[in-house]
Amino acid sequence: MNIVERVWNQVLLLEPDIHEDHRGFFLESYRQDQLERLGIIDYFVQDNHSYSKEPGILRGLHYQQLEKAQSKLVRVTSGAIYDVVVDIRKGSPTYGEWVSFILSEYNKRMLYVPKGFAHGFCTLTPNTNIVYKVDTYYSPDHDCGIKWCDPQIGISWPISTPILSKKDELQPFLAEVDTTFSYKEMYV
Numbered sequence: 001m002n003i004v005e006r007v008w009n010q011v012l013l014l015e016p017d018i019h020e021d022h023r024g025f026f027l028e029s030y031r032q033d034q035l036e037r038l039g040i041i042d043y044f045v046q047d048n049h050s051y052s053k054e055p056g057i058l059r060g061l062h063y064q065q066l067e068k069a070q071s072k073l074v075r076v077t078s079g080a081i082y083d084v085v086v087d088i089r090k091g092s093p094t095y096g097e098w099v100s101f102i103l104s105e106y107n108k109r110m111l112y113v114p115k116g117f118a119h120g121f122c123t124l125t126p127n128t129n130i131v132y133k134v135d136t137y138y139s140p141d142h143d144c145g146i147k148w149c150d151p152q153i154g155i156s157w158p159i160s161t162p163i164l165s166k167k168d169e170l171q172p173f174l175a176e177v178d179t180t181f182s183y184k185e186m187y188v
């Protein structure tokens, strides 16, 4: 496993070693000691799988608050996504900034999204399957979001009229939420 890109020192784009032969390929999709070597020390407790039928389905921007904040390790097993991370750590010099990555079944890249960042993605293909590990259990009471098209953040999504959940249609703007993460407490 190698780091392909490191953003804000915290968000990591990873590439596993891929062993190809006449049958197909083999890769280690999760290996704790290798991740620890790269500085990812989270203890993952839940695996999630989401399936999106069509291109243009957008899920996000999501995070869990307070003591239920989650680190995530995301990968795509079929199809491709435009994956976005937003810095929501109060006091961070890059607060409100965003970054995007392409994750696909072809590049087999994985994205590590630590606590303190909102996450969302838009599907680029039909029949897109995403699997991700989280280090804190899902908690509906701490489940929070930010509007995908918040002009203060200004994400350049590859589509202008995405298919959204009812919840994501109604998410607040960043300026309306208290993201509670403190850059100083968590990252200095």
Ligand SMILES: Cc1cn([C@H]2C[C@H](O)[C@@H](COP(=O)(O)OP(=O)(O)O[C@H]3O[C@@H](C)C(=O)[C@@H](O)[C@H]3O)O2)c(=O)[nH]c1=O
Binding pocket: 048, 050, 059, 060, 061, 062, 063, 072, 119, 120, 121, 138, 165, 167
């Ligand atoms: C996230 C989650 C949802 N659910 C339930 C709640 C709801 O009934 C149904 C669908 O939930 P959502 O609409 O929140 O699913 P979705 O929009 O796919 O939410 C996900 O989006 C991406 C961008 C993330 O980063 C994830 O952490 C997660 O927030 O599944 C769980 O049971 N466990 C979970 O861990």
